[in-house]
Amino acid sequence: MPHDGKRVKGSADERAQARDRLRAELLAAARALAEEKGGYEGVTIRALADRVGYRAPVVYEYFANKRDLLLALIEAGFAECADALAKALCAHEQRRAGGVLPAVAEAYWSFSLSQPHLYRLMHSLSDVPFGAPATPAPAQECFVLLRNAVTEAAPRHPATAYDADAATDLFWAHLHGLVMLTLDGRIKGGPTRAHGLLGHLTDTFTGNGARSGPR
Amino acid sequence: MPHDGKRVKGSADERAQARDRLRAELLAAARALAEEKGGYEGVTIRALADRVGYRAPVVYEYFANKRDLLLALIEAGFAECADALAKALCAHEQRRAGGVLPAVAEAYWSFSLSQPHLYRLMHSLSDVPFGAPATPAPAQECFVLLRNAVTEAAPRHPATAYDADAATDLFWAHLHGLVMLTLDGRIKGGPTRAHGLLGHLTDTFTGNGARSGPR
DNA sequence: CCCCATTTCCTAACGCTGTTAGATACAGAA
DNA sequence: TTCTGTATCTAACAGCGTTAGGAAATGGGG
Structure with missing residues (x-):
């Protein structure tokens, strides 16, 4: 579910909520990607970001590495x-x-x-x-x-x-x-x-x- | 046992013999390297070549990949x-x-x-x-x-x-x-x-x- | 003995990876 | 409207496996 490059904002709560949602989305994307590529060696940060409609560095806003x-x-x-x-x-x-x-x-x-x-x-x-x-x-x-x-x-x-x-x-x-x-x-x-x-x-x-x- | 950059040559037989020796040396180096780095994720082509006194591309003269x-x-x-x-x-x-x-x-x-x-x-x-x-x-x-x-x-x-x-x-x-x-x-x-x-x-x-x- | 063809080895580069720095643009608060 | 913070981007770095192409040195044939 790509985000069309749209910025998600809102007052405090909404933002935190959106954060959690995107975090979960990243995890789900990783599993889907592993399924497609036939293993987690095929799960790359860039591919992961692509799949949720972002660029690579945003992943590091949700996971340290x-x-x-x-x-x-x-x-x-x-x-x-x-x-x-x-x-x-x-x-x-x-x-x-x-x-x-x-x-x-x-x-x-x-x-x-x-x-x-x-x-x-x-x-x-x-x-x-x-x-x-x-x-x-x-x-x-x-x-x-x-x-x-x-x-x-x-x-x-x-x-x-x-x-x-x-x-x-x-x-x-x-x-x-x-x-x-x-x-x-x-x-x-x-x-x-x-x-x-x-x-x-x-x-x-x-x-x-x-x-x-x-x- | 680095090779000091010296070229190994000799008549046909000697060359083939040296080839086999270096191949074995590469395999041994890989095992030693894995031991040092604590796993085969740490075994890299360049490090491998370094360890036997060569540069990375020579490895591909002995193994396809x-x-x-x-x-x-x-x-x-x-x-x-x-x-x-x-x-x-x-x-x-x-x-x-x-x-x-x-x-x-x-x-x-x-x-x-x-x-x-x-x-x-x-x-x-x-x-x-x-x-x-x-x-x-x-x-x-x-x-x-x-x-x-x-x-x-x-x-x-x-x-x-x-x-x-x-x-x-x-x-x-x-x-x-x-x-x-x-x-x-x-x-x-x-x-x-x-x-x-x-x-x-x-x-x-x-x-x-x-x-x-x-x- | 000398030159040539072959072998050996290297540097440079490509595209990929994870990861970081720094700039930009936008949303909400004042 | 202006200020502040944050969301997101582009660009880059170092390292990876791998390939292309060139330079040097050698053994073998004339």
Whole structure:
């Protein structure tokens, strides 16, 4: 939604409101641009400004630098991920079909595969602290939701008995690894087959030995 | 080892030999540079050329473009990884202590954590095909070695019974996920605690229920 | 032995990137 | 109307990957 070069003004409130709106517009534009260009490497400050009808320097009125902009996107990504996980947990409690873990794993899977570029971005800035006080809140929320699911569903997992965090880390690692390898195109059968492996993945955590039969 | 601006010549053979040497020198310089700068984002063509005593354009006499140079590094990385895995498998066969899987997992772990930047690079160029005919041979070798270990050690894993590839993909995903989260600093206790989780990881594949005690 | 063709290496440049400085023009307040 | 602040722009800088074209030095053929 380009601004036709029109100047937005108004008394104090209106200006602040417009500021927030343009900030959100920039974030949305970045996501749309990443979608078009097939990755956040294609998201450039100038292209971003162009897309909202401005020139490059205005972006720096809303974000200190590109890293800060990406950080905001990452935080939003974790928030959406937490939403998806929470929905899955909640839905499971209502109609108790299947296990909690498969439901949560499915939610994690469909979130990451529906927004592959965003998911990659979330795990690409390696200097975003984790397990530290500076960790973005939504990311911590994701971890807590995963732990809830793990502790509730997998009391029999060897690691769970004495350390819920350990079991959660392992579950998260397994999930993350499968998603990453899939997004990188490194699972032979592609996303379809990879998705089929999800069932086995959760089985190893529920202790559900040889449940799903062959084929 | 800068070249002091001296021209390297000689009869045909010597020239070809010098070419190969400089090519290798460039690759080594890239790895050293990545180590210094803390990542391959810091490896620039000009810095690379500087480090071997030349100017930027000579790099293009040895690699078509930066991507090709990185690809060569990636292939070398997978080759070294395969070496480490093979050594672990071999060493296990000689003195049968512990399981094959823990040994192989340990080898994978120490390879990736001793060369974190290289490991990241190996999994960052997402358009490197896998499970395709164009897959670099050393990468395929890594997969085969992992599968050997999995099939030999985990006949009881639910997925293994009817699909060794599936079990290998899952094992690889679990390992890769744990390594990645650790390298990204997203495991609370840092590499030390993450390494402790490795045991539990292999346990879920050997079917070794509650082996390693608490703590 | 000498000249030539080839190889090696460089400087300069292009278009792109993130980012900053400084000028301009306009909106609201007085 | 005049003043003040801010929204926005143009221009520029340094650095990136990459290419074009020229200069120097060399080994091999006459």
